[in-house]
Amino acid sequence: MAKTGALDPRDRGGKAQPLLTVQNLRKHFPVRGGVLNRVKATVHAVDDVSFSVRKGETLGIVGESGCGKSTTARLLMQLIAPDEGTLIFDGDEVGATGGISVAAMRRQMQMVFQDSYSSLNPRMTMVDSIAYAPHMHGVPKRRAYEEAESLLAQVGLNPQQHARRYPHEMSGGQRQRVNIARALALEPRLVILDEAVSALDKSVEAQVLNLLRELKARFDLTYIFISHDLNVVEYVSDRVMVMYLGQVVESGPVEAIYRQPRHPYTRALLASKPSMDPDKRTTAMPLTGDPPNPIDPPSGCRFRTRCSYARDICAAAIPPLAPPMVDDGPAEHLVACVVPEAQEGRVLTHA
Amino acid sequence: MASDTTMAQPGTLAAPAAAFIAPAGYWKLVRRRLLRDKTTLFVTAMLVAIVFISLAAPWVTSYDPYQGSIMLRLKPIGTPGHWLGTDETGRDIWTRLCYGGRLSLLAGVVPVAVSLVVGSFLGIVAGFVGGRIGTLIMRTMDVFYAFPSILLAVAICGLLGNGLTNSIIALAVVFIPPMVRIAETVTAQTRQLDFVEAARAGGTSTMQIIRHHILSNVLGTILVYATSLISLSIILSAGLSFLGLGVTPPQAEWGLMLNSLRQAIYVQPYVAALPGLLIFVTSMCFNLMSDGLRGAMDVRLNR
Numbered sequence: 331m332a333k334t335g336a337l338d339p340r341d342r343g344g345k346a347q348p349l350l351t352v353q354n355l356r357k358h359f360p361v362r363g364g365v366l367n368r369v370k371a372t373v374h375a376v377d378d379v380s381f382s383v384r385k386g387e388t389l390g391i392v393g394e395s396g397c398g399k400s401t402t403a404r405l406l407m408q409l410i411a412p413d414e415g416t417l418i419f420d421g422d423e424v425g426a427t428g429g430i431s432v433a434a435m436r437r438q439m440q441m442v443f444q445d446s447y448s449s450l451n452p453r454m455t456m457v458d459s460i461a462y463a464p465h466m467h468g469v470p471k472r473r474a475y476e477e478a479e480s481l482l483a484q485v486g487l488n489p490q491q492h493a494r495r496y497p498h499e500m501s502g503g504q505r506q507r508v509n510i511a512r513a514l515a516l517e518p519r520l521v522i523l524d525e526a527v528s529a530l531d532k533s534v535e536a537q538v539l540n541l542l543r544e545l546k547a548r549f550d551l552t553y554i555f556i557s558h559d560l561n562v563v564e565y566v567s568d569r570v571m572v573m574y575l576g577q578v579v580e581s582g583p584v585e586a587i588y589r590q591p592r593h594p595y596t597r598a599l600l601a602s603k604p605s606m607d608p609d610k611r612t613t614a615m616p617l618t619g620d621p622p623n624p625i626d627p628p629s630g631c632r633f634r635t636r637c638s639y640a641r642d643i644c645a646a647a648i649p650p651l652a653p654p655m656v657d658d659g660p661a662e663h664l665v666a667c668v669v670p671e672a673q674e675g676r677v678l679t680h681a
Numbered sequence: 682m683a684s685d686t687t688m689a690q691p692g693t694l695a696a697p698a699a700a701f702i703a704p705a706g707y708w709k710l711v712r713r714r715l716l717r718d719k720t721t722l723f724v725t726a727m728l729v730a731i732v733f734i735s736l737a738a739p740w741v742t743s744y745d746p747y748q749g750s751i752m753l754r755l756k757p758i759g760t761p762g763h764w765l766g767t768d769e770t771g772r773d774i775w776t777r778l779c780y781g782g783r784l785s786l787l788a789g790v791v792p793v794a795v796s797l798v799v800g801s802f803l804g805i806v807a808g809f810v811g812g813r814i815g816t817l818i819m820r821t822m823d824v825f826y827a828f829p830s831i832l833l834a835v836a837i838c839g840l841l842g843n844g845l846t847n848s849i850i851a852l853a854v855v856f857i858p859p860m861v862r863i864a865e866t867v868t869a870q871t872r873q874l875d876f877v878e879a880a881r882a883g884g885t886s887t888m889q890i891i892r893h894h895i896l897s898n899v900l901g902t903i904l905v906y907a908t909s910l911i912s913l914s915i916i917l918s919a920g921l922s923f924l925g926l927g928v929t930p931p932q933a934e935w936g937l938m939l940n941s942l943r944q945a946i947y948v949q950p951y952v953a954a955l956p957g958l959l960i961f962v963t964s965m966c967f968n969l970m971s972d973g974l975r976g977a978m979d980v981r982l983n984r
């Protein structure tokens with residue numbers, strides 16, 4: 331493991347500088363319809379999202395389906411253009427003059443998708459898929475294929491057995507290993523895993539999670555781990571960010587978020603998570619009802635329509651992310667809620 | 682990359698370097714599967730024979746396709762010197778069929794080839810780019826779609842006047858809209874698959890994505906559809922000639938022969954049926970070949 335410990339030659343600002351800083355990211359999708367195909371409404375998929383990812387950490391992103399996790403990932407990868415927002419990769423603003431280009435950033439950042447089958451070209455063998463991008467970037471064909479085979483071995487597949495196979499000849503877990511190998515072929519520093527293990531069987535999921543942990547240490551990787559599965563996120567993450575309807579409602583170290591959630595939404599999410607230990611279950615009410623439509627989100631705090639602590643100030647303005655009012659916990663714990671009782675999770679007594 | 686941890690077996694490293702990246706391996710697989718498929722091999726051999734005999738017409742027969750003899754009108758099959766009989770002006774049927782294959786195949790294959798090139802280009806652009814350009818292309822095609830294909834072909838031929846070139850143009854116009862629609866649908870489906878996004882995330886350019894990821898997944902379907910259109914095209918072009926809108930007498934063409942032998946149907950029914958039989962067999966062969974191709978290209982089917 332040549333790299334471990336040694337500083338990456340691509341490192342710019344040292345360990346203390348965040349690998350990726352995201353500022354005020356926004357993406358609205360127009361909804362078209364009618365005979366003239368006019369814009370009828372907008373989906374507020376990602377709305378004013380800011381966070382940073384530290385070198386070497388795993389940042390978990392959780393939230394119900396449709397809260398904008400995948401859109402955030404695709405915005406980070408520059409697969410779709412943001413309406414607004416700035417990305418700063420290791421101190422360099424992406425796409426700005428004097429910063430780094432989109433192409434240069436992409437080479438240091440890769441992504442693994444949820445659907446292992448549709449992530450692979452059905453007409454390409456496993457080595458073809460892995461060697462493709464490096465070859466396009468100018469690595470000689472022979473070397474690209476040698477490295478692809480070596481990567482297959484590193485993700486736990488036997489090159490002799492699997493290199494020449496097509497996607498339909500592999501199991502879901504094997505395909506996802508290949509997708510991971512393909513992402514690693516470009517030697518990224520940051521890997522975004524968008525529900526990368528969510529479609530796998532539980533036993534296979536555990537194996538792939540262990541593989542991801544090994545690879546992270548071996549290649550000095552930083553992960554953004556996106557999932558709707560709270561147990562998995564707790565297992566892999568150093569820090570966690572909770573999203574609701576396109577916004578970040580709470581973020582902080584994994585212990586703080588899971589032991590002492592400060593946002594009523596986080597608390598409700600955790601309460602609805604299947605726990606092994608009945609004593610650990612919190613007193614908060616489980617989440618009821620579907621999340622409101624991101625086409626027409628509520629004013630102010632977007633969670634207020636499902637929140638039992640909601641009051642007038644919640645509708646007035648979007649609560650900023652700030653340290654909890656009642657906290658003595660870690661400094662980087664942030665919550666977007668302005669109601670002290672809600673942050674504390676005090677049991678409500680209705681008169 | 683720190684690849685010093687788990688190295689692959691050295692023996693496996695030589696093979697992949699020889700393979701071309703992307704679709705080459707796939708097409709090899711398709712060829713291997715086709716070579717195992719007896720029906721497809723048989724119909725392909727039949728088609729090769731038909732094409733070969735048509736092209737080699739002057740060498741497989743010594744008669745003139747346009748020169749008949751009054752004395753030899755409407756001879757039956759098996760007549761010495763005219764083993765497939767003669768037509769109403771005493772021309773050798775075997776000779777006419779051989780020469781006729783040239784025009785019939787030309788009039789059947791060329792419209793499909795033209796619509797394949799034009800249609801898949803427009804369809805792939807519409808499916809990949811989408812948006813306003815896509816809508817414009819697809820709505821234009823819908824206008825042509827509103828008419829039944831035979832009616833449209835007859836109308837265009839009527840407009841342009843008869844003749845081989847006009848019949849080819851008419852059929853190409855008829856086949857472009859369905860070709861565009863197929864290409865657009867498959868392209869739009871393929872484009873939204875994750876491997877296209879993964880390729881883009883890997884820094885692949887749009888042209889490379891179309892060449893290596895879209896085309897290899899789209900061309901198969903389009904090609905299969907095109908081969909199945911050839912049979913329809915042969916029948917339609919023969920139909921146009923039969924109606925007097927395509928090839929003009931005295932040229933030899935199967936549809937036209939069918940028309941002129943019509944009067945002889947009570948005198949020599951077997952002879953009169955021969956051009957029809959050839960149209961049927963040829964289009965059937967193209968259809969079966971297209972089925973075989975479809976099966977061989979679907980990697981999800983085993984063997």
Ligand SMILES: Nc1ncnc2c1ncn2[C@@H]1O[C@H](COP(=O)(O)OP(=O)(O)O)[C@@H](O)[C@H]1O
Binds near residue numbers: 360375393400402
């Ligand atoms: N290309 C798109 N066009 C329109 N709406 C979209 C598009 N992509 C995502 N959305 C919408 O944006 C919202 C967030 O989606 P997504 O980021 O996929 O959520 P998640 O990954 O958290 O489940 C959803 O309401 C979804 O319907």
Ligand SMILES: [Mg+2]
Binds near residue numbers: 396399400401525
């Ligand atoms: Mg998602």
